Amino acid sequence: MSADPRLLVIDDEPDLRTLYEMTLLREGFALDSAGTVEDALELLGSRRYDAVITDMRLPDGSGLDILRWLEQQGRSERALVITAYGSAENAVEALKAGAYDYLTKPVDLRQFRMVVASALGRAPKAEGTVPRPFSSAPAASSAAASSASLVAPVSATAYAPTTPGAFDPLASRAVAAPAGPPAHERRKTPRTPPLTGSTSALDRLVGDSAPMRQVRELIEKVARSMAPVLLNGESGTGKELVARAIHDVSARRPQPFIAVNCGAIPEQLLEAEFFGYRKGAFTGASEDREGFFQAAQGGTLFLDEIGDLPIAMQSKLLRALQERSVRPVGAVAEMPVNVRLLSATHKDLAAEVGAGRFRQDLYYRLNVIQIRVPPLRERMEDLPAISTRILQRIAADAGVAPVPGLTAAALATLSRYSFPGNVRELENLLHRALALSSNDGIDLADLGLPDSVLGLDDAPAETNDSAAEPLGAALPAEARGDAALPPDLAIYLDEVEKQILLRALEQHRNNRTAAGASLGLSLRQMRYRMARLAISVGGDEA
Numbered sequence: 001m002s003a004d005p006r007l008l009v010i011d012d013e014p015d016l017r018t019l020y021e022m023t024l025l026r027e028g029f030a031l032d033s034a035g036t037v038e039d040a041l042e043l044l045g046s047r048r049y050d051a052v053i054t055d056m057r058l059p060d061g062s063g064l065d066i067l068r069w070l071e072q073q074g075r076s077e078r079a080l081v082i083t084a085y086g087s088a089e090n091a092v093e094a095l096k097a098g099a100y101d102y103l104t105k106p107v108d109l110r111q112f113r114m115v116v117a118s119a120l121g122r123a124p125k126a127e128g129t130v131p132r133p134f135s136s137a138p139a140a141s142s143a144a145a146s147s148a149s150l151v152a153p154v155s156a157t158a159y160a161p162t163t164p165g166a167f168d169p170l171a172s173r174a175v176a177a178p179a180g181p182p183a184h185e186r187r188k189t190p191r192t193p194p195l196t197g198s199t200s201a202l203d204r205l206v207g208d209s210a211p212m213r214q215v216r217e218l219i220e221k222v223a224r225s226m227a228p229v230l231l232n233g234e235s236g237t238g239k240e241l242v243a244r245a246i247h248d249v250s251a252r253r254p255q256p257f258i259a260v261n262c263g264a265i266p267e268q269l270l271e272a273e274f275f276g277y278r279k280g281a282f283t284g285a286s287e288d289r290e291g292f293f294q295a296a297q298g299g300t301l302f303l304d305e306i307g308d309l310p311i312a313m314q315s316k317l318l319r320a321l322q323e324r325s326v327r328p329v330g331a332v333a334e335m336p337v338n339v340r341l342l343s344a345t346h347k348d349l350a351a352e353v354g355a356g357r358f359r360q361d362l363y364y365r366l367n368v369i370q371i372r373v374p375p376l377r378e379r380m381e382d383l384p385a386i387s388t389r390i391l392q393r394i395a396a397d398a399g400v401a402p403v404p405g406l407t408a409a410a411l412a413t414l415s416r417y418s419f420p421g422n423v424r425e426l427e428n429l430l431h432r433a434l435a436l437s438s439n440d441g442i443d444l445a446d447l448g449l450p451d452s453v454l455g456l457d458d459a460p461a462e463t464n465d466s467a468a469e470p471l472g473a474a475l476p477a478e479a480r481g482d483a484a485l486p487p488d489l490a491i492y493l494d495e496v497e498k499q500i501l502l503r504a505l506e507q508h509r510n511n512r513t514a515a516g517a518s519l520g521l522s523l524r525q526m527r528y529r530m531a532r533l534a535i536s537v538g539g540d541e542a
Helices: 014-026 037-046 063-072 088-096 109-120 210-222 239-249 267-275 311-323 349-354 360-366 380-398 408-415 422-436 489-507 512-518 523-532
Strands: 006-010 030-034 051-055 078-083 099-104 229-232 257-261 300-304 340-345 369-372
Touching: 006 014, 006 037, 014 030, 014 109, 030 037, 037 051, 037 063, 051 063, 051 109, 063 078, 063 088, 078 109, 088 099, 099 109, 210 239, 210 369, 229 239, 239 257, 239 300, 239 340, 267 311, 311 360, 349 360, 380 408, 380 422, 408 422, 489 512, 489 523, 512 523
Parallel strands: 006 030, 006 051, 051 078, 078 099, 229 340, 229 369, 257 300, 300 340
Antiparallel strands: none
């Protein structure tokens, strides 16, 4: 960034263009201006700028034409779009085209100065050395831009759970990683970088399969804007790691990254934990306490398993996103907040909306850009690299040297497993294997999993109940040798597992605890498998 940033202002209304120019000149910026797309592209072709501020509607085109040109040319200028025709559709389109932020007319000049300062990574002179967060534009502005705001230099915080009985996720603080170069100046991330103590989240996304290359490309694209991102994927796929990677690549990297598991907070504490509270607001509130939004000020707030939020809390979250402000419990006035929101879920939120369990307006506000995090079974070619990286980390933590590797037999066995728990399950398995291994390598026996668990048993299952139906009777014809092999093994195995679970539930009168025990599963494992296979029957009573 140069000492005197140069900006390009594009607006076909001379009075507004003059107003923007006077405002920015007072901030110490050098300026050029244009009234049409043609004039703007001519200026952009002759020199580079630090930021471009453009009206949406222009006589010979639109601000989107400018954004697309910048994208096609690989230019580094950050673009701000200003329009009198605010709508969710325009906002989404502008942000997807690469806009840094989106404002609606009439523009509040204080807000205008701060957004420009945010895009340039500096504080506005009119606000002193520390930029203050601002309230949102009217609700008519974009669904996407509701999460966009400036980067304020506040102290970094990190989410850390506290001891039971003193639920205070914000009590533990940690300094965030040091600032890196802007996103447009970073080189492409190597696919299998060496393991170091400063490895970033993007570096930790191991694998060079097509699904992972697509995820990396999306991370680098969405990090440039402030659009809300919804991460969708099964449990254990690494959704939080993807969220951290987006934060690390973005301009908000020096600021806090707060990760929250929405399903882990008791419903009666949700509002206080999200928005904070004032002293005396309720019994036990002996002092003011900030919430997740305040702790993430200037940075990124990641809401994991957002599909688990109750409807009442969804309404309060929607208002916070619309207004860019929160009201702590016990407070009279709202306070502005400045966070970028990332969310994740393993559920089909569109189906949840259809079933009335998730607010449609909140869904549209969160789902501006969606990234699907693939399950491990869809990128098994990455298994060797992932296993190596996990073993390096586990061995380093345990002080084990040299780092053991998987034998060919162990790797071949793992490659035939569907990993319903994904990378998290693989990590737990390798933790156990490393602890049990007595050699330089991890062999098949060290994995500690019988063939029946891995689905490799060729022999029929035995049973002590002579009256019980043979297990093979529950399988599709192709599994019994009566037909051709299945065209999709993963789908076929899911169907087999579903039929077995349904039979067990039927035999135990839909009691999940008893049905799971009959299959050697805990209640938690039974719940996970039922959720994954969309089985909705059953209760927990003994």
